[in-house]
Amino acid sequence: MTTAQTLPKTAPAALEVHGVHKWYGAHRVLDGIDLTVRPGEVTVILGPSGSGKSTLLRVINHLEKPEIGHVSVGGELIGVKRHGDRLKELSERAILAQRGRIGFVFQNFNLFPHLTVLDNVAAAPVATGRLTKAAAVALARELLDRVGLGDKAGAYPRQLSGGQQQRVAIARALALRPGIILFDEPTSALDPELVGEVLAVITDLATSGTTLVIVTHEIGFAREVADRVVFIDGGRIVEQGPPGQVLDHPRHQRTRDFLGKVL
Numbered sequence: 001m002t003t004a005q006t007l008p009k010t011a012p013a014a015l016e017v018h019g020v021h022k023w024y025g026a027h028r029v030l031d032g033i034d035l036t037v038r039p040g041e042v043t044v045i046l047g048p049s050g051s052g053k054s055t056l057l058r059v060i061n062h063l064e065k066p067e068i069g070h071v072s073v074g075g076e077l078i079g080v081k082r083h084g085d086r087l088k089e090l091s092e093r094a095i096l097a098q099r100g101r102i103g104f105v106f107q108n109f110n111l112f113p114h115l116t117v118l119d120n121v122a123a124a125p126v127a128t129g130r131l132t133k134a135a136a137v138a139l140a141r142e143l144l145d146r147v148g149l150g151d152k153a154g155a156y157p158r159q160l161s162g163g164q165q166q167r168v169a170i171a172r173a174l175a176l177r178p179g180i181i182l183f184d185e186p187t188s189a190l191d192p193e194l195v196g197e198v199l200a201v202i203t204d205l206a207t208s209g210t211t212l213v214i215v216t217h218e219i220g221f222a223r224e225v226a227d228r229v230v231f232i233d234g235g236r237i238v239e240q241g242p243p244g245q246v247l248d249h250p251r252h253q254r255t256r257d258f259l260g261k262v263l
């Protein structure tokens with residue numbers, strides 16, 4: 001959260017999104033998105049339903065391909081690049097390698113129902129050949145302790161509350177030691193009394209210097225953790241800046257209208 005300011009300007013961006021356009025059929029969902037995220041920076045993305053927030057995260061994680069534009073993570077290109085008439089696509093293998101450097105936490109947790117909590121967290125480092133089973137289990141135990149679920153290692157997802165499942169999902173994302181973690185409305189599916197425990201874990205990541213991009217409607221949380229707030233509407237960045245600016249002194253009427261509804 002604070003490290004972004006202390007890094008030299010020459011450090012490669014953790015994430016760069018350049019001129020990304022995405023259509024579904026005739027519907028233009030992303031309309032020229034440019035975004036740079038520095039290492040250690042926490043970016044909160046706000047915007048109305050249907051404004052393209054999830055699509056942007058999916059493009060960053062290469063679950064969707066932009067028609068125009070490109071994304072780079074840690075200085076390495078992801079996806080399709082259009083330079084004049086030249087189009088370059090990465091191999092499936094390169095895409096998988098890139099995706100392994102990005103953590104993704106979904107609204108609905110997406111845990112493997114047939115695996116224990118411990119195996120949910122340990123599975124990916126083993127499957128990708130990064131760690132031995134023993135090392136992955138040791139790491140998973142450490143991460144479960146970090147999210148306050150050390151005593152739930154042997155449980156199955158259905159035995160946990162939504163807040164606990166989401167904390168497992170965060171531990172699972174951390175197990176790949178990603179350079180950046182994307183969150184898509186991580187607390188929207190939770191009962192209100194369970195929201196705080198998940199936001200506390202994300203705040204812990206933010207204060208320990210993890211690079212985060214978070215789509216959320218939790219404005220108080222955004223004010224607390226964000227280095228930058230980005231407001232998206234109609235597939236475009238309408239405005240962005242420090243939370244005190246965008247949330248308290250928005251320059252655009254569309255931002256004011258949105259904040260008036262969610263605050």
Ligand code: ADP
Nearest residue numbers: 024027029047048049050051052053054055056
């Ligand atoms: P947000 O996350 O901001 O609510 P989304 O990125 O999910 O918005 O969606 C943006 C727009 O793209 C919406 O109009 C949605 O209906 C449309 N959309 C999203 N995914 C698809 C898809 N796979 N096929 C067609 N349209 C889609």
Ligand code: MG
Nearest residue numbers: 053054055184
């Ligand atoms: Mg969404």
